[in-house]
Each structure stands twice: as structure tokens, then as C-alpha cells.
Amino acid sequence: MLIRIRNLTKSFKKRVIFDNVNVDFHSNRINYLIGANGSGKTTLIKCLIQLELYKGDILFDSKSLNNIRDRIGVVFDHPPFYTKLSGFANLKLLSNQKKIDKELVTKLAEKLMIQDVLYNKVQFYSYGEKKKLSLLLALLSNPSYLILDEISNGLDYDSMILLKKLLPEWAKTKTIIVTGHHYEFYQSIYDHIFIINDKKIYETDHLDERIKRIYNGES
Numbered sequence: 001m002l003i004r005i006r007n008l009t010k011s012f013k014k015r016v017i018f019d020n021v022n023v024d025f026h027s028n029r030i031n032y033l034i035g036a037n038g039s040g041k042t043t044l045i046k047c048l049i050q051l052e053l054y055k056g057d058i059l060f061d062s063k064s065l066n067n068i069r070d071r072i073g074v075v076f077d078h079p080p081f082y083t084k085l086s087g088f089a090n091l092k093l094l095s096n097q098k099k100i101d102k103e104l105v106t107k108l109a110e111k112l113m114i115q116d117v118l119y120n121k122v123q124f125y126s127y128g129e130k131k132k133l134s135l136l137l138a139l140l141s142n143p144s145y146l147i148l149d150e151i152s153n154g155l156d157y158d159s160m161i162l163l164k165k166l167l168p169e170w171a172k173t174k175t176i177i178v179t180g181h182h183y184e185f186y187q188s189i190y191d192h193i194f195i196i197n198d199k200k201i202y203e204t205d206h207l208d209e210r211i212k213r214i215y216n217g218e219s
């Protein structure tokens with residue numbers, strides 16, 4: 001379940017974000033993507049699921065997105081929901097499953113510790129609760145590819161600990177890409193680290209001083 005990116009070029013008008021990027025995200029691993037603010041982490045995720053137009057090829061285990069769309073789960077930093085509806089109603093509407101498995105929803109809601117608000121309107125959800133609802137939605141289809149943008153943002157201590165335990169478990173059967181600025185959170189769980197710098201994406205095996213500078217947005 002390798003994600004292969006070849007000759008990816010992405011611009012917003014004259015602003016080039018990626019210039020001929022070639023990179024592979026590893027199968028059944030936690031691939032941690034870092035980069036300064038505005039370097040293009042969210043843009044890359046949007047390219048992966050074709051929410052943005054780009055030049056180049058992105059293949060999931062040699063297949064194009066259209067063939068595996070149902071097997072991708074994505075959580076954005078600010079997940080879009082119907083705020084007047086309950087969390088559960090949102091899951092029913094937004095899930096790519098024909099019929100929602102209520103038992104699974106309950107199980108996941110308990111695991112992610114949002115069972116108490118599941119039937120409340122999303123407009124009353126906290127930022128962290130929305131994140132968890134979005135994660136629950138992504139997990140409902142048991143995706144082979146799980147892409148999490150800034151997932152650690154807004155999570156409380158217990159939820160962070162939980163996620164630290166769950167991510168490596170999920171990586172046994174899923175190809176995971178995570179982005180985020182909380183290096184301390186990811187350092188004990190990532191398998192591979194990738195950095196966006198100067199319109200390219202590099203894989204690296206450790207966070208040297210150069211990378212630390214870039215990571216801290218000082219490049």
C-alpha cells in the first residue's frame with residue numbers, strides 16, 4: 001500500500017508550492033511529514049485526494065485515486081460538518097458506507113472518548129471533539145490509507161496518550177501519513193520522517209540540526 005508521488009508540481013497562481021517532487025510514503029508505516037508553516041503539508045494532502053489540481057502522478061499501490069477512493073480516510077485540521085446536525089447524523093450522511101454500523105460507531109466513539117456527545121449537535125462540539133468525530137468517520141470504513149493533518153492539535157493529554165497507542169496499532173494494517181508541529185508527540189511513534197523544504201519533499205532518517213531549523217520554521 002505504497003503511496004508513490006512522481007513529478008508532482010503544484011502552484012497557486014505564480015506561487016510554486018511543489019516543484020517536481022518525487023517521493024514514496026511507506027506501506028503499513030507511520031509516515032510523519034513536517035515542514036514550516038505554509039510549506040505545503042495540507043496542500044499535499046489535498047493533492048493526494050484530488051481536492052487540488054496538480055501536475056504529475058500520485059499512485060496508491062500502483063492505482064489511481066479513483067480506484068481506491070473508498071479505502072482512504074482523511075482528517076483535516078478543521079473538519080467540515082453539518083453543524084445543525086448531531087455527530088451521529090453527520091456520520092450517517094458523510095460516511096462512504098452504504099449502511100452505518102451502529103455498534104461499530106458506539107465502539108469507536110467509546111474508544112475515542114466522545115460517546116457522551118455523539119448525539120449532540122456538532123455546533124456545540126469543542127475543537128478536539130470535532131477532530132475525534134472526524135477520526136471516527138475516517139475509521140468507519142476501515143481504510144487502508146489513513147491521512148491525518150495536525151491530528152494532535154487540540155487533543156487533551158489522555159487523548160494524546162491514546163493516539164500514541166492507537167497509531168502504531170493501526171499502522172500494522174494501514175499506510176498512515178501524519179502531519180503536525182508537535183515533534184515530541186510523534187518522535188516515539190513515527191517510522192519514517194519526511195520534510196518539506198524549498199518546494200521539495202525529502203525523506204530523512206533522523207532530525208539533524210538542519211532539519212530542526214527547518215522544522216522550527218527558521219529556514
Ligand SMILES: Nc1ncnc2c1ncn2[C@@H]1O[C@H](COP(=O)(O)OP(=O)(O)OP(=O)(O)O)[C@@H](O)[C@H]1O
Binds near residue numbers: 042
Ligand atoms: N487555495 C489557495 N490559494 C492560494 N494559496 C493557497 C491556497 N491554499 C493554500 N495556499 C498557500 O499555499 C501555501 C501552503 O499552504 P498549506 O496550507 O499547504 O501549508 P501547511 O504546510 O499546511 O501550513 P501550516 O503548518 O501553517 O498548517 C501557503 O502559503 C498558503 O497560503
